[in-house]
Amino acid sequence: GQQVMQIPQYQHVQEGEDFTTYCNSSTTLSNIQWYKQRPGGHPVFLIQLVKSGEVKKQKRLTFQFGEAKKNSSLHITATQTTDVGTYFCAGPRNRDDKIIFGKGTRLHILP
Amino acid sequence: GAVVSQHPSRVICKSGTSVKIECRSLDFQATTMFWYRQFPKKSLMLMATSNEGSKATYEQGVEKDKFLINHASLTLSTLTVTSAHPEDSSFYICSATDWVHGEAFFGQGTRLTVV
Numbered sequence: 001g002q003q004v005m006q007i008p009q010y011q012h013v014q015e016g017e018d019f020t021t022y023c024n025s026s027t028t029l030s031n032i033q034w035y036k037q038r039p040g041g042h043p044v045f046l047i048q049l050v051k052s053g054e055v056k057k058q059k060r061l062t063f064q065f066g067e068a069k070k071n072s073s074l075h076i077t078a079t080q081t082t083d084v085g086t087y088f089c090a091g092p093r094n095r096d097d098k099i100i101f102g103k104g105t106r107l108h109i110l111p
Numbered sequence: 112g113a114v115v116s117q118h119p120s121r122v123i124c125k126s127g128t129s130v131k132i133e134c135r136s137l138d139f140q141a142t143t144m145f146w147y148r149q150f151p152k153k154s155l156m157l158m159a160t161s162n163e164g165s166k167a168t169y170e171q172g173v174e175k176d177k178f179l180i181n182h183a184s185l186t187l188s189t190l191t192v193t194s195a196h197p198e199d200s201s202f203y204i205c206s207a208t209d210w211v212h213g214e215a216f217f218g219q220g221t222r223l224t225v226v
Contacts, residue, residue, distance in 0.1 A: 033154055037215055042145040043206060045154040086215055090155075099149060099204065101217045 002027050002093050006102030014110050019076040021105035023089030032065055032072045035088040037104070043088055046074075081109050114138065115207050117218025124195055124225055132190045132221045134161075134205035140185035141207035146178075149202040149220075161188040161205075195225040 003026045013019050023032065031050045035043040047056055049065035049072060056063045060083075062075045076083055086104040093100050114137045124130050134144055142163045147155040159180050160168040167180035177199075179191040188207075192199050204220040 035155070037208075042157055042160065043155070043215065044157075048154060088215075099155070099202070099220065104215060 002100060004089060004091050004100045004102045006089055006105055008105055009103065010106045010108070012108045012110055013079050015081060016078050019079050019083070019107055021074050021087050021089075021107075023072045023074075023091075023102050025070045025091055028069045029091035030069075031092065032069075033090045033099075034063060034072075034074055035090065036085050037088065038085040041085075043086075076107075079107070079109055081111070083107060084109050115141075115205065115216040115218045117205055117221055119221060120219055121222045122224070124223070126196055126225055127194055129191055129193045130195055130223060132192075132203055132205075132223075134188045134190070134207065134218050136186045136207045136209070136216075139207075139209040139211065141188075141209070142185060144182060144188040144205055144207040146180060146188075146190050147204045147206070149204065155204065158190075158203075161190075163188075192223065195223070197225045199223065200225045 005024045007022050031048055033048045034046040036046055037043040047063050052069050053067045054065040060077045064073045086106045088104045089102045090099050116135045116137055118133045122130055144161040146158045148158050149155050157170050158173045161180045161182040163182045163185055169175045182188040200223055202220055202222050205218040208215045
């Protein structure tokens with residue numbers, strides 16, 4: 001069936017280093033969404049990308065949607081301790097629009 | 112590996128009836144589970160936080176008497192949509208965190224259609 005795969009599963013970075021997580025779908029997505037879950041919290045919506053090749057920025061976060069609309073990335077520049085958490089990508093299933101989540105990337109920041 | 116199982120995946124009910132959706136954590140205990148609702152082509156909206164052994168915490172604008180949440184055990188939370196109306200038709204999804212391993216998992220979601 002349709003899958004959304006996310007890598008890496010875990011990432012440890014020194015504070016100030018950059019971080020990237022990648023999301024790949026087995027099929028074309030009409031849109032892709034990104035969520036962040038802080039430790040102890042619930043996943044919070046960050047952004048939605050709809051257009052092929054779209055790039056959006058939120059301060060130090062850069063989101064990209066691939067030209068084929070099958071992959072996406074989230075890049076954080078100069079990580080801070082507040083960036084700690086799990087980042088999920090999610091996309092709608094083609095046949096019925098149900099949303100499918102990637103397994104998430106857990107980001108740890110080393111001081 | 113750890114999984115969150117949500118049931119049913121799809122349900123059609125008549126207006127005025129109640130529907131119960133189950134969210135089970137398999138292979139891990141979840142003291143907290145989250146319930147979301149998704150409108151077409153929109154992001155997930157957090158409805159409530161389900162706490163094992165205590166009352167759920169509802170987000171602003173979510174009617175607690177309409178959406179009853181029960182978290183009676185460390186592996187099961189239920190969401191009951193009471194006196195369902197067509198506007199309750201939506202996609203509902205739960206998530207739970209395995210605190211031992213620090214990983215979060217989502218259920219498969221439930222498509223509710225009220226006719």
